[in-house]
Amino acid sequence: xxxxxxxxxxxxxxxxxxxxxxPEQWEVDVQLAKHGLEALDVLRSSAIEVMFLxxxxxxxxxxxxxxxxxxEAISVKVFVISADIQPEMQNKVLELGAQAFLRKxxxxxxxxxxxxxxxxx
Amino acid sequence: MAYELNEDQxxxxxxxxxxxxxxxxxxxxxxxxxxxxxxxxxxxxxSGKGLSDSLETTEESMAMVSQxxxxxxxxxxxxxxxxKHEDSDRIGDLLGYEPDELSVEEQLIxxxxxxTTTFLNVFATQIENQMSYSxxxxxxxxxxxxxxxLKQLSFDWDMALKVNINYQVTDYSxxxxxxxxxxxxxxxxxxxxxxxxxxxY
Amino acid sequence: MNGEIxxxxxxxxxxxxxxxxxxxxxxxxxNRFLAVHVNQKxxxxxxxxxxxxxxxxxQRWFERKVASVIQLGTPTYCSWEQRHHLFxxxxxxxxxxxxxxxxxxxxxxxxxxxxxxxxxCVLIEDVTDVCHxxxxxxxxxxxxxLANRIDGLTRIYNRKYWEEALGKEFARAxxxxxELSLIMFDLDHFKKLxxxxxxxxxxLVLIETASRVSSLLRDADVFGRYGGEEFGxxxxxxxQIGALEVAERVRAAISNSxxxxxxxxxxxxxxxxxxxxxSEHKRYEDLISETDSALYRAKSSGRDQICILQKFNKCS
Numbered sequence: 011x012x013x014x015x016x017x018x019x020x021x022x023x024x025x026x027x028x029x030x031x032x033p034e035q036w037e038v039d040v041q042l043a044k045h046g047l048e049a050l051d052v053l054r055s056s057a058i059e060v061m062f063l064x065x066x067x068x069x070x071x072x073x074x075x076x077x078x079x080x081x082e083a084i085s086v087k088v089f090v091i092s093a094d095i096q097p098e099m100q101n102k103v104l105e106l107g108a109q110a111f112l113r114k115x116x117x118x119x120x121x122x123x124x125x126x127x128x129x130x131x
Numbered sequence: 132m133a134y135e136l137n138e139d140q141x142x143x144x145x146x147x148x149x150x151x152x153x154x155x156x157x158x159x160x161x162x163x164x165x166x167x168x169x170x171x172x173x174x175x176x177x178s179g180k181g182l183s184d185s186l187e188t189t190e191e192s193m194a195m196v197s198q199x200x201x202x203x204x205x206x207x208x209x210x211x212x213x214x215k216h217e218d219s220d221r222i223g224d225l226l227g228y229e230p231d232e233l234s235v236e237e238q239l240i241x242x243x244x245x246x247t248t249t250f251l252n253v254f255a256t257q258i259e260n261q262m263s264y265s266x267x268x269x270x271x272x273x274x275x276x277x278x279x280x281l282k283q284l285s286f287d288w289d290m291a292l293k294v295n296i297n298y299q300v301t302d303y304s305x306x307x308x309x310x311x312x313x314x315x316x317x318x319x320x321x322x323x324x325x326x327x328x329x330x331x332y
Numbered sequence: 333m334n335g336e337i338x339x340x341x342x343x344x345x346x347x348x349x350x351x352x353x354x355x356x357x358x359x360x361x362x363n364r365f366l367a368v369h370v371n372q373k374x375x376x377x378x379x380x381x382x383x384x385x386x387x388x389x390x391q392r393w394f395e396r397k398v399a400s401v402i403q404l405g406t407p408t409y410c411s412w413e414q415r416h417h418l419f420x421x422x423x424x425x426x427x428x429x430x431x432x433x434x435x436x437x438x439x440x441x442x443x444x445x446x447x448x449x450x451x452x453c454v455l456i457e458d459v460t461d462v463c464h465x466x467x468x469x470x471x472x473x474x475x476x477x478l479a480n481r482i483d484g485l486t487r488i489y490n491r492k493y494w495e496e497a498l499g500k501e502f503a504r505a506x507x508x509x510x511e512l513s514l515i516m517f518d519l520d521h522f523k524k525l526x527x528x529x530x531x532x533x534x535x536l537v538l539i540e541t542a543s544r545v546s547s548l549l550r551d552a553d554v555f556g557r558y559g560g561e562e563f564g565x566x567x568x569x570x571x572q573i574g575a576l577e578v579a580e581r582v583r584a585a586i587s588n589s590x591x592x593x594x595x596x597x598x599x600x601x602x603x604x605x606x607x608x609x610x611s612e613h614k615r616y617e618d619l620i621s622e623t624d625s626a627l628y629r630a631k632s633s634g635r636d637q638i639c640i641l642q643k644f645n646k647c648s
Contacts (some may be wrong), residue, residue: 021142023139023143030332045200062309066149066152066169066171093150094169095154096157096167097161098330112148113153114158115150116286162399226396229392232392233393234414236413236414237410237414240411244406244408245400245406245408248406264407266439267407
């Protein structure tokens with residue numbers, strides 16, 4: 011059975027980087043979102059298991075998405091992939107319920123080991 | 132010649148800048164012991180005239196620090212750090228100097244140099260490059276000097292790639308705008324670098 | 333030449349200082365420029381703390397400056413425009429400059445070995461000449477600017493500058509809804525005075541008038557020569573009552589005592605118009621024309637008096 015995955019990033023390149031870093035053996039059904047509002051639309055209308063979330067985005071940023079997920083009690087495992095690596099920001103997203111924080115630019119090794127650590131795949 | 136970046140190139144440059152901004156802000160936050168709020172940078176193509184119009188209408192009282200940068204593969208340009216006047220007195224605290232230890236002018240130059248070089252160093256690493264810098268120069272707070280400098284800029288080139296990055300340091304509610312200008316002659320070079328990165332994906 | 337080039341041969345001939353420090357700020361090396369200017373041999377300073385060799389350096393400032401190089405790995409700069417010099421070094425044109433020490437541009441650069449930061453390289457550039465010419469230029473510009481705003485005869489502001497200043501005060505008063513008054517006065521029968529005693533006498537009266545009135549005013553007031561024998565005073569933060577007091581003192585200062593010209597006592601007087609900013613004044617020119625009309629009425633009501641158009645609508 012394939013897992014449903016949502017990649018939310020305003021950058022096309024960054025979305026591609028995440029896609030390419032996903033492990034080959036992992037059967038996924040991927041949806042893409044260009045900013046927080048689009049991501050919330052997807053989350054509300056279909057069940058998503060894993061979301062990869064950028065922070066610095068137009069319309070609604072990643073912190074806003076995490077807050078909405080918490081408030082609406084949406085069930086999804088969120089992995090933040092961001093360039094904003096300040097410790098204060100990392101702590102903030104973890105407090106808001108993100109599974110892990112990964113720094114940009116993302117590579118396959120880190121992504122895979124993080125996914126495994128969290129019992130996905 | 133068309134200087135415009137296509138959608139992919141623009142997206143790629145924006146992401147490179149994002150990552151550079153993130154790492155630079157992290158270094159800054161540690162050095163200054165504060166938190167830097169990140170926003171999405173904007174990238175436009177401007178004419179010399181358009182630039183002076185956009186900068187001159189922002190505020191009547193402001194200060195600007197200019198610093199040139201140049202790297203391999205013909206990547207070069209000028210960084211302008213633009214400050215609102217009311218922010219100037221917060222910088223000394225931010226930099227960790229005692230009052231009276233350095234003048235407002237020195238503070239502006241110091242913080243500008245730090246913002247510019249941390250950002251561009253990270254940016255350069257990402258594109259496997261290395262930057263050299265000219266000494267930063269304060270373009271007096273007097274309106275006259277500012278427009279003179281902008282006029283001089285637009286004399287040197289007709290079009291430039293302009294990247295706007297906003298730095299907000301939360302603990303000090305200090306705000307400044309970094310404007311990177313890459314003149315037309317260097318735009319082709321940066322496009323070449325971007326295309327090389329895009330090819331990898 | 334073989335591949336191994338000894339770069340110090342080149343750096344020793346540079347007309348700039350190169351100073352290499354370790355991360356604890358001890359001196360590792362310097363080039364001949366510094367050895368010569370400090371007048372010490374490298375062997376004698378090697379390993380010494382920089383503050384022991386250059387006690388003039390502001391230690392805390394210097395440490396904070398260098399901290400950014402060490403922590404961020406980025407260069408930092410210090411220009412003569414902000415700090416004339418850091419290191420007290422003699423310069424080579426001791427006669428034509430007014431400073432004892434060499435003006436400097438200093439750069440602090442990260443020094444890396446195998447990708448690891450191991451020290452700081454300080455470049456010290458002699459910019460005494462630049463500094464010297466720049467300060468001369470600044471002085472000249474200042475004089476030029478002054479000459480541009482001053483009336484040659486009376487040494488008070490000329491019309492152009494005075495009107496600009498009025499425009500600024502007008503805008504400021506409107507923005508902050510603060511008081512603003514304007515006085516304009518004109519010497520009475522000035523043409524007759526010129527005809528009877530000559531232009532030299534007329535000039536003397538103008539100079540004397542400017543000097544007497546200047547001594548009555550506050551720093552914030554802007555006093556200028558508007559035309560031949562007409563003067564204007566901008567009074568920021570001043571209401572009608574306050575302005576009337578000033579106007580009376582101006583009138584009295586002019587007519588109370590004569591001047592002596594070629595042994596003769598010559599009396600003179602002025603007619604004074606006054607107006608205070610109100611909501612009907614849309615542009616500063618409106619304020620001028622109301623003051624001018626008041627001045628005209630003061631003239632036609634018999635001279636040597638003050639007139640206000642609004643409110644009192646009478647002459648005093």
